[in-house]
Amino acid sequence: MDLQEYADREMLAMGLADRLASALKNSLMVHDHASFCVSGGSSPGPIFEILSGVDLDWSRVHVFLNDERWVPEGHPRSNTTLLKTTLLTGQAAKATLVPMVNDAATPEDGIPALEPGFEGEFPISLLLLGMGPDMHTASLFPGADKLALAMSNAAPILVPMRAEGAEEPRVTLSRRVLSEAMETHILIMGDEKRAVLERARKLDPMTAPIAAFLKDATVHWAP
Numbered sequence: 001m002d003l004q005e006y007a008d009r010e011m012l013a014m015g016l017a018d019r020l021a022s023a024l025k026n027s028l029m030v031h032d033h034a035s036f037c038v039s040g041g042s043s044p045g046p047i048f049e050i051l052s053g054v055d056l057d058w059s060r061v062h063v064f065l066n067d068e069r070w071v072p073e074g075h076p077r078s079n080t081t082l083l084k085t086t087l088l089t090g091q092a093a094k095a096t097l098v099p100m101v102n103d104a105a106t107p108e109d110g111i112p113a114l115e116p117g118f119e120g121e122f123p124i125s126l127l128l129l130g131m132g133p134d135m136h137t138a139s140l141f142p143g144a145d146k147l148a149l150a151m152s153n154a155a156p157i158l159v160p161m162r163a164e165g166a167e168e169p170r171v172t173l174s175r176r177v178l179s180e181a182m183e184t185h186i187l188i189m190g191d192e193k194r195a196v197l198e199r200a201r202k203l204d205p206m207t208a209p210i211a212a213f214l215k216d217a218t219v220h221w222a223p
């Protein structure tokens with residue numbers, strides 16, 4: 001694991017946005033499109049806002065989430081709404097969004113129509129992950145009902161997930177497709193998450209799902 005520390009959150013947002021933009025440009029030099037898989041939640045908004053103004057060929061970038069909360073678009077907890085309002089505006093409005101939610105009643109009902117949208121997106125060119133204070137990443141929550149399936153080598157692309165720590169049913173990309181990404185960055189902020197990450201490094205991925213991604217990742221942290 002490579003750790004990149006920043007003096008504050010503003011420096012982190014600028015530094016990480018710059019790293020992600022460079023990685024996308026490099027990927028577009030050698031591939032017809034870049035698949036950019038991003039986290040949701042409360043942390044990445046400022047990075048997305050900076051990235052949305054970067055001049056690159058967004059028309060060749062396919063953007064999708066690590067995971068989604070099974071809520072309608074426009075809901076305050078919708079990761080898709082976060083993406084649409086912070087990243088997919090300005091220059092980046094030309095990017096293609098691969099949907100991770102639809103109007104089916106449950107993730108189980110919705111997944112069959114969503115999975116074909118991911119054809120041609122793997123391996124992921126550039127992966128941005130977050131981490132919750134319970135060591136979950138994407139919607140790979142410790143103790144979740146389908147965690148064993150989602151962490152297995154035989155996992156499908158998308159896995160429905162329910163967990164005590166999650167407020168609503170979720171859909172998540174499986175560990176298999178996330179861990180094959182060409183380049184991985186992890187965003188964490190605050191002393192609590194830093195301490196949690198240090199603990200996670202010593203644990204197995206079924207207890208600390210973020211541990212499955214640390215080996216080849218760059219972790220970006222600010223107080």
Ligand SMILES: O=C1O[C@H](COP(=O)(O)O)[C@@H](O)[C@H](O)[C@H]1O
Pocket residue numbers: 038039040041042043044066067068069079129130131132133136137138139
């Ligand atoms: O629920 C989620 O949580 C994690 C961490 O989010 P944060 O609010 O603590 O930054 C996020 O990476 C994931 O995409 C999201 O669905």
